Amino acid sequence: MADKxxxxxxSKTTLSRRxxxxxxxxxxxxxxxxxxxxxxxxxxxxxxxIGFQSHRTGIGAAYGRWYEKTSAAAVxxxxxxxxxxxxxxxxxxxxxxxxxARGAEVVAKFAKQHKxxxxxxxxxxxxVIGSAPAAGENKIPYFVVSEGHHVASTKLNRYVFQPGITxxxxxxxxxxxxxxxxxxxxxxxxxxxxxxxxxxRDYLPPALKAQGADVIAQIAIPPTESSFTxxxxxxxxxxxxxxxVMVGPAVLTFVKELGEFYGSQRPQLxxxxxxxEATDINSPGLEFLDGSHFWEGSPRYAQADDSAAQKAYRxxxxxxxxxxxxxxxxxxxxxxxxxxxxxxxYVVKKAMEDAGYKGPEDRAxxxxxxxALKEFAEGPEHPQGAxxxxxxxxxxxxxxxxxxxxxxxxxxxxxxKIEDGLYEAEGxxxxxxx
Amino acid sequence: xxxxxxxxxxxxxxxxxxxxxxxxxVLPDYHQGLFARIMALAVxxxxxxxxxxxxxxxxxxxxxxxxAGLYGAGLxxxxxGWGVPEAFLAGIACGALLALVIGLLALRTSGVAFMIVxxxxxxxxxxxxxxxxxxxGGDQGLVIQQASRVVSIGGAxxxxxxxxxxxxxxxxxxxxxLLITLAIVRSRFGRVLVAIRENEERTRMLGYDTTAxxxxxxxxxxxxxxxxxxxxxxxxxxxxxxxxxxxYSILPLLWVLLGGAATVLGPLVGTLFMYYVTDIxxxxxxxxxxxxxxxxxxxxxxxxxxxxxxxxxxxxxxxP
Numbered sequence: 001m002a003d004k005x006x007x008x009x010x011s012k013t014t015l016s017r018r019x020x021x022x023x024x025x026x027x028x029x030x031x032x033x034x035x036x037x038x039x040x041x042x043x044x045x046x047x048x049x050i051g052f053q054s055h056r057t058g059i060g061a062a063y064g065r066w067y068e069k070t071s072a073a074a075v076x077x078x079x080x081x082x083x084x085x086x087x088x089x090x091x092x093x094x095x096x097x098x099x100x101a102r103g104a105e106v107v108a109k110f111a112k113q114h115k116x117x118x119x120x121x122x123x124x125x126x127x128v129i130g131s132a133p134a135a136g137e138n139k140i141p142y143f144v145v146s147e148g149h150h151v152a153s154t155k156l157n158r159y160v161f162q163p164g165i166t167x168x169x170x171x172x173x174x175x176x177x178x179x180x181x182x183x184x185x186x187x188x189x190x191x192x193x194x195x196x197x198x199x200x201r202d203y204l205p206p207a208l209k210a211q212g213a214d215v216i217a218q219i220a221i222p223p224t225e226s227s228f229t230x231x232x233x234x235x236x237x238x239x240x241x242x243x244x245v246m247v248g249p250a251v252l253t254f255v256k257e258l259g260e261f262y263g264s265q266r267p268q269l270x271x272x273x274x275x276x277e278a279t280d281i282n283s284p285g286l287e288f289l290d291g292s293h294f295w296e297g298s299p300r301y302a303q304a305d306d307s308a309a310q311k312a313y314r315x316x317x318x319x320x321x322x323x324x325x326x327x328x329x330x331x332x333x334x335x336x337x338x339x340x341x342x343x344x345x346y347v348v349k350k351a352m353e354d355a356g357y358k359g360p361e362d363r364a365x366x367x368x369x370x371x372a373l374k375e376f377a378e379g380p381e382h383p384q385g386a387x388x389x390x391x392x393x394x395x396x397x398x399x400x401x402x403x404x405x406x407x408x409x410x411x412x413x414x415x416x417k418i419e420d421g422l423y424e425a426e427g428x429x430x431x432x433x434x
Numbered sequence: 435x436x437x438x439x440x441x442x443x444x445x446x447x448x449x450x451x452x453x454x455x456x457x458x459x460v461l462p463d464y465h466q467g468l469f470a471r472i473m474a475l476a477v478x479x480x481x482x483x484x485x486x487x488x489x490x491x492x493x494x495x496x497x498x499x500x501x502a503g504l505y506g507a508g509l510x511x512x513x514x515g516w517g518v519p520e521a522f523l524a525g526i527a528c529g530a531l532l533a534l535v536i537g538l539l540a541l542r543t544s545g546v547a548f549m550i551v552x553x554x555x556x557x558x559x560x561x562x563x564x565x566x567x568x569x570x571g572g573d574q575g576l577v578i579q580q581a582s583r584v585v586s587i588g589g590a591x592x593x594x595x596x597x598x599x600x601x602x603x604x605x606x607x608x609x610x611x612l613l614i615t616l617a618i619v620r621s622r623f624g625r626v627l628v629a630i631r632e633n634e635e636r637t638r639m640l641g642y643d644t645t646a647x648x649x650x651x652x653x654x655x656x657x658x659x660x661x662x663x664x665x666x667x668x669x670x671x672x673x674x675x676x677x678x679x680x681x682y683s684i685l686p687l688l689w690v691l692l693g694g695a696a697t698v699l700g701p702l703v704g705t706l707f708m709y710y711v712t713d714i715x716x717x718x719x720x721x722x723x724x725x726x727x728x729x730x731x732x733x734x735x736x737x738x739x740x741x742x743x744x745x746x747x748x749x750x751x752x753x754p
Contacts, residue, residue, distance in 0.1 A: 095720055099676065111464075126574045126675075129575050136595075155577060193564070195571075
């Protein structure tokens with residue numbers, strides 16, 4: 001079945017002698033044209049193909065666009081520096097529609113049709129979970145940038161990794177000491193009534209308990225809700241901190257109505273930047289957030305003490321000091337998450353080079369080489385900060401930022417330590433067969 | 435429909451099954467996997483077609499029957515450690531039972547009201563999946579591990595994650611449902627369904643218990659859709675709430691309309707067409723759903739009876 005892969009390939013229709021001659025002549029002309037030779041060499045079989053499962057459409061589209069920009073910038077930087085093991089890197093992009101069923105099909109398409117070396121780049125948890133079986137069955141390493149706890153839970157399979165962004169359990173655990181020490185001891189949580197909210201619902205109370213603070217109320221808001229005022233009377237009067245992680249288009253209404261409910265006498269507010277990714281913090285209605293604090297993975301706004309690596313990363317990706325696209329102040333980035341694409345690609349580079357990766361036949365070696373990684377130093381490859389990697393649970397651990405909204409910007413006021421986010425491993429992927 | 439000899443009709447359908455069998459050996463790897471998925475989902479469309487195409491009952495809630503099978507099979511494997519055959523049967527049983535209950539309630543209505551009532555029940559079912567997230571995995575869903583998707587029959591074991599085993603399993607389910615559907619539509623019951631679709635009052639006047647016949651159709655349709663859902667969970671290893679969303683109630687309607695409502699092979703043709711239009715166009719543009727939409731509009735304008743419906747109308751009047 002030598003030509004199995006030619007199925008539905010329009011280039012393999014029957015050729016007449018005349019057409020073939022025309023094609024040869026045109027091909028020769030193109031090959032002689034300036035620039036083509038270099039291009040054809042770069043696109044030779046030597047390139048490493050990375051299948052990028054992108055949320056181009058669907059609910060994740062805002063993230064998907066910035067994930068693509070960041071990944072393209074990282075690939076350019078890697079290629080400019082000689083590629084991976086001397087081979088150029090090529091991104092092959094397929095839209096998964098932010099849909100788990102399509103996600104699984106896309107992973108299979110990468111493995112079997114595009115024959116990419118790995119699959120990379122998925123954010124939304126349900127797409128990761130829906131696609132993971134396809135990655136395992138096709139034995140293709142699947143590097144996600146999702147921040148969900150699903151990878152570290154060891155409920156997926158040995159081919160799924162998250163080495164470029166910390167998971168939500170670790171993030172919440174890292175926030176607890178600062179909240180208890182600086183914001184207040186009596187915390188009310190407001191979260192969306194679906195899985196993202198449940199992670200916060202389940203992991204925050206024990207983390208705060210360990211710091212001598214308590215969650216005194218948990219208010220789950222249905223994802224279909226468009227008005228929130230009726231929920232606010234449930235917030236206990238003794239609440240010192242409101243911990244909010246609302247996401248989606250209704251977040252502006254949520255903040256506005258919370259502001260109307262409390263006026264100037266409000267408890268401390270602590271939120272996760274997931275609520276406002278790709279949204280201008282100075283949007284009308286968000287004034288109430290002034291003085292409140294947020295978790296940020298990587299700071300949206302340029303900071304006075306930014307490292308040279310952070311500055312270089314921001315310039316390469318094309319974001320200005322306010323975290324918006326250079327030349328378009330309204331195009332706000334997803335800075336808290338997208339750095340994970342950059343860092344993951346450098347982890348892939350390191351693991352491939354450690355494994356002496358030659359092609360898909362070395363995928364098992366690549367899995368083992370990735371599992372053998374222990375730590376990533378802060379620098380151009382890891383501009384967000386240093387990280388450690390637990391090969392048993394395929395998850396990295398890193399620093400987190402706590403930022404305060406001041407004068408319409410987010411200023412980092414505290415950086416956590418890697419140790420703050422460490423937790424007991426819940427399993428061991430390395431015991432699974434490859 | 436002009437009468438045709440049973441031999442001709444069965445020869446066509448068995449020929450399709452044999453062609454699909456042969457395709458396993460010539461399709462490239464990716465398309466082999468895609469065809470397995472299409473055959474599993476074509477069963478969903480065939481279940482929908484039984485009620486909508488032949489019975490004339492337009493439901494907008496069939497995602498609940500598909501996901502009843504999906505979760506019925508998936509959760510018994512995930513939480514109870516059941517084997518594949520038992521889980522598959524559990525999935526069908528869940529779908530049939532749910533269809534019986536929904537049928538008893540929803541068939542008190544008809545027309546637009548039936549459509550709305552089924553959609554509301556499906557929404558309740560979807561929200562229940564989210565509400566019981568501790569067991570169902572909520573919106574993130576659950577992964578059925580590879581080790582749990584192995585069937586042991588006698589001394590032999592079949593790994594459903596193996597591409598050929600998966601393809602053949604999907605084909606076996608598709609073939610059984612295709613032949614059962616064919617038998618149903620050629621049976622007395624099938625003719626009564628069509629009569630109900632065409633004129634329910636007159637059918638009742640002729641002495642048929644139309645409510646009982648419609649209820650049987652709802653249960654048969656629900657059980658078939660559940661079989662598709664159960665197979666999907668076991669073959670592809672993922673159980674998620676998006677399969678219970680309204681999108682998955684509309685998709686089988688589109689597949690059936692595209693392929694040809696009230697044609698036995700239409701659901702397969704529609705599912706195949708829609709899948710490949712999406713798969714091919716998404717390689718060129720992120721606006722592929724726009725192209726899918728245009729294709730649907732063109733089809734409605736120029737072939738309102740769907741692909742096979744139009745072929746039957748113009749050339750092959752004997753197609754069942």
